[in-house]
Amino acid sequence: AQSVAQPEDQVNVAEGNPLTVKCTYSVSGNPYLFWYVQYPNRGLQFLLKYITGDNLVKGSYGFEAEFNKSQTSFHLKKPSALVSDSALYFCAVRFNTGGFKTIFGAGTRLFVKA
Amino acid sequence: NAGVMQNPRHLVRRRGQEARLRCSPMKGHSHVYWYRQLPEEGLKFMVYLQKENIIDESGMPKERFSAEFPKEGPSILRIQQVVRGDSAAYFCASSPGTGDYNEQFFGPGTRLTVL
Numbered sequence: 001a002q003s004v005a006q007p008e009d010q011v012n013v014a015e016g017n018p019l020t021v022k023c024t025y026s027v028s029g030n031p032y033l034f035w036y037v038q039y040p041n042r043g044l045q046f047l048l049k050y051i052t053g054d055n056l057v058k059g060s061y062g063f064e065a066e067f068n069k070s071q072t073s074f075h076l077k078k079p080s081a082l083v084s085d086s087a088l089y090f091c092a093v094r095f096n097t098g099g100f101k102t103i104f105g106a107g108t109r110l111f112v113k114a
Numbered sequence: 115n116a117g118v119m120q121n122p123r124h125l126v127r128r129r130g131q132e133a134r135l136r137c138s139p140m141k142g143h144s145h146v147y148w149y150r151q152l153p154e155e156g157l158k159f160m161v162y163l164q165k166e167n168i169i170d171e172s173g174m175p176k177e178r179f180s181a182e183f184p185k186e187g188p189s190i191l192r193i194q195q196v197v198r199g200d201s202a203a204y205f206c207a208s209s210p211g212t213g214d215y216n217e218q219f220f221g222p223g224t225r226l227t228v229l
Contacts, residue, residue, distance in 0.1 A: 032215045043118070043205055043220030044157070051215045090156065099170060100214045102147070106156035 002027045004093050006105035013081045014113050021076040021108045023091030033074040034092040081112045118208050118221035126227045127196050135191040135224045139208030146189045147207045196228045
């Protein structure tokens, strides 16, 4: 079955430290990969995506993500976390099964402590 | 360019009533998606529509739920005879549909509370 996993419900990091939010997937074919962020009482906002090409993708607010085909992972990273980065992060995968479908991970809550 | 609009932002219904949630996609977007988010949970796909067509409704409950995206006007998610378990945030997203790799743009959501 097609699936997306975000193995950590919550990630805690101190401000100024690097952060990583993990995402792994299991889908057939070559998927398109996305990260979204959700702030309280708001809809999701697009951060970045991997379609093809360079495995390192740079996105909004200083975030980046690395596509690793052999490990079927697409971890979100930022070199130096800010308190304002505290939010809920969702990984999403879009794939073709006779029509394109998008599935979202369960989300990872990031807490950045000052 | 206005983003995805959803209304109402908050909706309170008593058990057995009907709930109608509206979504106006971004200008130029012809694809609409509906998702449900329960407290402290992720997004669950419900339905994917293009103008006048339901493309994928595999996430829609078989009863009481329906969706449409008419040629003119917003997309509507309709829940008949609501029950307490329907209480959730419902998000609409749109995409231009010019490529299957497009990201989705989300509205602010409608928070449905069933008393």
